[in-house]
Amino acid sequence: MNNKLKIKISVRNLNIYYGKFLAIKNITLDIPERSITAVIGPSGCGKSTFLRALNRMNELLPDVKTEGEVSIDGRNIYSPDVDLVKLRRNVGMVFQRPNPFPKSIFENVAFGLRIQGIRDRERIEETVELSLRRAALWDEVKDKLYKSALELSGGQQQRLCIARALAVQPQVILMDEPASALDPIATLRIEDLMRELKEEYTIVIVTHNMQQAARVSDFTAFFLTDEDRAGMLIEYGNTSDIFTMPKDPRTEGYITGRYG
């Protein structure tokens, strides 16, 4: 990989257990700043688990144990003095299933700002509009901002969640299958958005859609489970290399659809 890029997130020997089950094993990789890194691999190989480790979301689940190190800008986010609220503001997340709050569209996007103690009405309105525009949702909701977010379609809800993540201006955005509920045009819009966002943000995206990973990402990490069903990193490199000449036969097998 291009070693001139500045590393934003550095993962070292990461193990994550659910109870006794080792879900991901000894993951070591560096994610460059202002770029899009895609994580691909078959269902259950630990992609979501890995993503959640990057902002300590796994800790919200019962009985999870994390070993190893994840550093952002050189600071280990697992050290005891880390402020979790700040960390998660800094590292936003869009989940596999859209999860809007049962509140109005406006309040969903404004939520993070209110948590931050921002009261300035005008500033909040501006940020909400900008975030909705960037998430390619504004035109569809501008006339019903005070309606419940739960009335939106699945794809609209997903874009709302992206807007919500953008509103607090994180440095890193984690996206878990952000386009799985979107139609092809909305999907391309989100990809376009990601490309725009990477000018300022570092994006890590999990996707089952290989063509999407190939279209949008700069780097691709391929995960696969071993015989104990623990997820491992098999290959990591430039997206163009991974999709035209992968080095590992297991990567080849997966991306050409012959894995298994």
Add this chain to the structure above:
Amino acid sequence: MVNPRHIFDEEIRRLRTDLLRMGTLAREAVDKSIKALVNRDSSLAEEVIVGDDIIDKMDLDIEMKCMELIARQQPMARDLRVIGTILKTITDLERIADHAVDIAKIVKILADQPPLKPFIDIPKMCEISLSMLDDALKAFVNEDTELARKMCERDDLVDALYDQVFRELLTYMMEDPKAVVRALYLIFIARFLERVADHATNVGERVVYMITGVLKELNV
């Protein structure tokens, strides 16, 4: 477990067979065109000219099938390289067959004129060029990078023979103005064979790319 890509694999297999069939037709066309030259056989030359339609049609058919597979199957990695290689290779094969036609047309013109000299180097050029093409196609089938690299080296032999033929025919032209037209036609033929070897080299390069993912010129 059943290979989830078995239908796609079957289509690729069929494409590979089509490519080989096209390659065989192209090499036969060149072979026949030079046989027609040596034996002053106009009807064999005509056969080459007429037969080119089949090769042109195969070129288009294979291209369309490749485009369809790309659109419908989104090939990646090795699959993508195989299809890319086939797409490029059919163009080289089509050109090779075109050169056979170019030669055959000259054969028909020369048939009305007395022979200039016995043919030695031109059949040799033909033999080496076609052996290169044969090996390139064999390397494609057997995925043999070594064979592909080796066949490309023989391009130098063909180039050297071309220079030799050129110089020799030039002397004929300088010595006898009545030989000029015939000698020129023979130089064209040598030139076409030299191009056949270049196209065979391209095929060899693509085969190496298909197998290794590394694309570079093997004979510059």
